[in-house]
Amino acid sequence: MRKIDSVNNQFIKKLAKLQLKKYRDQAKKFLIEGYHMIEEATQSGLLETVLICDEIDVVDGPENIIVTEGVIEKLAQSKTPQKIIGVCRYFPQRLIDGQRFLLLDDIQDPGNLGTLIRSALGFKVDCVIVSPDSVDIYNDKALRATQGAIFKLKVINAELLKTINHLKSIGIRIYSTSPDGGTPLSTLAKEKAYALVLGNESRGVSKRIEESCNRNIYIEINNKLDSLNVAVAGSIIMYYFNS
């Protein structure tokens, strides 16, 4: 088994660059951390290389490289990393199909993005479509918040207006979410097929996109509160349609 001791090794230096989106996009690869993420990634066919400190952690399939804890610390982005790092290829181009769609319009917080992907898998959404101006789906915090769910449903970067037109053409009803007006969630029919659009944490769903949706949903809350967290609001709606 190959061994790398030095954090200054050229291959390790190259991997460390994958912490930045610019280099990820060039190499079309991203890093994952921890036993659970590696386990979820193994069946995706995208896991190329695994860096471990001990042969006990060998993973079947990808290349395994034994490294020092120093190397793990250099590559990991969490504060107290588990001693395993994976290198994955980007997801291939995939078709937007299925019955249930989550459309994310300029979501900026990686925790929100990852949590929404996790909930989307939980409530049987087929595709999560992420607008180009959203936070990167390969961001380490976003990946961590998915808890590996990102390897088990389609997450696709695409223009939302185009996507909405396509979904309408195949008969999918499109729901936007805004606290101002629209239909209260609890009065809606529970649809098997739907597309749900969630907006930016500060400004919500953008006007042009909201106008192209079929209906606006709001969740009834205490008037002492302005709005729910976007990952919470989206998850409640996905739960509702799935229940």
Place this chain on the structure above:
Amino acid sequence: MRKIDSVNNQFIKKLAKLQLKKYRDQAKKFLIEGYHMIEEATQSGLLETVLICDEIDVVDGPENIIVTEGVIEKLAQSKTPQKIIGVCRYFPQRLIDGQRFLLLDDIQDPGNLGTLIRSALGFKVDCVIVSPDSVDIYNDKALRATQGAIFKLKVINAELLKTINHLKSIGIRIYSTSPDGGTPLSTLAKEKAYALVLGNESRGVSKRIEESCNRNIYIEINNKLDSLNVAVAGSIIMYYFNS
């Protein structure tokens, strides 16, 4: 109006220490950032001092001090802070009363804690009881995630077993949450009065506490996913009981 130009001013140095729990607990004070948080804090009666860069931002009630942007940057913990910082007193001792209670057993992520407090206000929970081993309720990330909701409902640090016994004695039904077994959420009666216990992100609700609850709830999810994020799961249940 008082003015402070230097980050080395003794008063500013003392305030900067409030970034650490140890010093917060000594002074029984905490810092908040940004216009929205200050606005939400003003009606609480806990806001003592406001630090601003421009007289246009003067807040009625607390002492206002004009400071430099350097002082704001020293005290703020967000990357691109708005130019306003507040100093608040700790919440006073408060009674656990009302109809709806959220009990948090060793929640570690400040974002989850803050998001749960925000949702609790949204779904008309009266008290959030936080176990002593949970993340600090005055942590800056937790405060930010509440979006100010923390000033509008009771958030109380207390032992959970004692609290559960007290709540049972006044006739409140206690629900724990665990993905293994129990009653599916969608089959439950929508209770006006309840207490909901949520557990640690990794290990869930601790055994002793789970055993003291009346009933376990689970949210039906896709079997491809192990569990939902705790703030999402808690918010869905609070939504359900309030809908």
